[in-house]
Amino acid sequence: MGFRCGIVGLPNVGKSTIFNALTSAGIESANYPFCTIEPNVGMVPVPDARLDILAEMAKTKVKVNAQMEFVDIAGLVSGASKGEGLGNQFLGHIRQVDAIAHVVRCFEDDNIVHVDGSVDPLRDREVINTELILCDLDTVSRRMNKTASQAKSGDAAFKAQLVVLEGLYGLLNDGKPARAAQLDDTGEKLMKELCLLTAKPVLYVANVSEAEINTGNQWVDALRKAAAAENASVVMISGAIEEELSALSVDERQDFLADLGLEEPGLNRLIKAGYELLGLINYFTVGEKETRAWTIKRGTKAPQAAAVIHTDFERGFIRAEVISYADFVACGGEAKAREKGLLRLEGKEYVVQDGDCMNFRFNV
Numbered sequence: 001m002g003f004r005c006g007i008v009g010l011p012n013v014g015k016s017t018i019f020n021a022l023t024s025a026g027i028e029s030a031n032y033p034f035c036t037i038e039p040n041v042g043m044v045p046v047p048d049a050r051l052d053i054l055a056e057m058a059k060t061k062v063k064v065n066a067q068m069e070f071v072d073i074a075g076l077v078s079g080a081s082k083g084e085g086l087g088n089q090f091l092g093h094i095r096q097v098d099a100i101a102h103v104v105r106c107f108e109d110d111n112i113v114h115v116d117g118s119v120d121p122l123r124d125r126e127v128i129n130t131e132l133i134l135c136d137l138d139t140v141s142r143r144m145n146k147t148a149s150q151a152k153s154g155d156a157a158f159k160a161q162l163v164v165l166e167g168l169y170g171l172l173n174d175g176k177p178a179r180a181a182q183l184d185d186t187g188e189k190l191m192k193e194l195c196l197l198t199a200k201p202v203l204y205v206a207n208v209s210e211a212e213i214n215t216g217n218q219w220v221d222a223l224r225k226a227a228a229a230e231n232a233s234v235v236m237i238s239g240a241i242e243e244e245l246s247a248l249s250v251d252e253r254q255d256f257l258a259d260l261g262l263e264e265p266g267l268n269r270l271i272k273a274g275y276e277l278l279g280l281i282n283y284f285t286v287g288e289k290e291t292r293a294w295t296i297k298r299g300t301k302a303p304q305a306a307a308v309i310h311t312d313f314e315r316g317f318i319r320a321e322v323i324s325y326a327d328f329v330a331c332g333g334e335a336k337a338r339e340k341g342l343l344r345l346e347g348k349e350y351v352v353q354d355g356d357c358m359n360f361r362f363n364v
Contacts, residue, residue: 003278003295004069006097007205010124013105014207014239016040019072021242022267040072046275046282047268048293050325050355054284055291057333064292066282068271071097094132095195099277100202101270102128106219106236107209121219122226125204129177132197137172139194140165160186172198177230201277204234205270213238214261235273237266281354284325285309286334302350306360316364320346325355 023042045065055063144165151158177198306313331337
């Protein structure tokens with residue numbers, strides 16, 4: 001398991017440039033609206049220095065990073081919820097992702113036309129958010145009308161759903177996203193069925209010029225203030241820098257980043273923010289043949305973590321052998337950790353921790 005992140009925004013804000021750089025997919029990126037029609041998908045290995053260290057210690061033959069999937073969704077415009085700019089088609093693509101990376105233009109460039117004629121990240125953010133809310137309002141309204149008819153029968157379940165739907169409609173009508181709703185079990189179940197766009201967690205990607213990657217600018221400051229009001233985070237990336245990095249070798253990348261005063265590429269910051277947004281962690285399986293990172297939700301118990309490797313592991317789960325990452329490294333590997341009593345046997349109720357090195361015992 002990794003996670004599927006949809007890249008959205010107005011046309012010409014740098015979505016496809018960033019997608020190209022992050023995934024090295026080589027898709028078309030041009031200075032005109034709707035360059036991207038069908039969603040482009042790219043799989044990106046999740047960088048994790050711990051995996052590199054574990055693989056080195058185990059002298060492993062194959063190292064497998066966790067994977068993150070980026071989906072480059074075509075530029076939305078005002079009126080998208082009513083079909084403007086093929087909006088209905090593009091909005092449908094958003095339903096299929098786990099989280100939304102909303103790219104906002106925070107740079108000036110006379111050679112790149114802005115669809116609204118000027119740089120204004122707060123206006124751009126509002127346009128996209130409004131279209132997502134309007135689309136959700138339509139979805140909730142249609143379901144509410146259907147449920148109201150069904151509730152006339154006196155069925156308690158439909159009555160409970162109607163209360164939830166009326167609450168969601170009021171929230172959306174006030175310009176607030178569905179993710180701000182306080183829901184009970186009925187509401188949570190209904191929310192999953194509705195697949196509302198504004199129920200998805202969002203992080204904002206401020207696309208800045210190369211010269212302002214370390215300092216930011218007034219547009220980034222304004223975006224951060226607006227994002228904080230909705231408990232969202234902002235990741236600052238320079239599409240131009242990421243594009244240059246994608247064309248360099250590993251050693252050249254490090255030199256280039258050092259020259260810019262950066263410790264890591266924007267991709268790393270984006271993935272870290274995405275993991276935090278969705279509450280994801282990694283655990284590891286370590287061996288001579290293969291060392292691999294596996295992504296799970298924080299709070300996942302051992303049998304369900306095992307299922308990420310294979311469903312049989314959960315079905316026949318007996319117990320898990322666990323060594324913390326810190327203990328594994330300090331002991332120089334599994335053998336010494338076992339000798340020192342730092343290898344633990346954990347059962348079905350064990351909650352897997354970030355960095356755990358694990359083996360699963362099962363019987364099907």
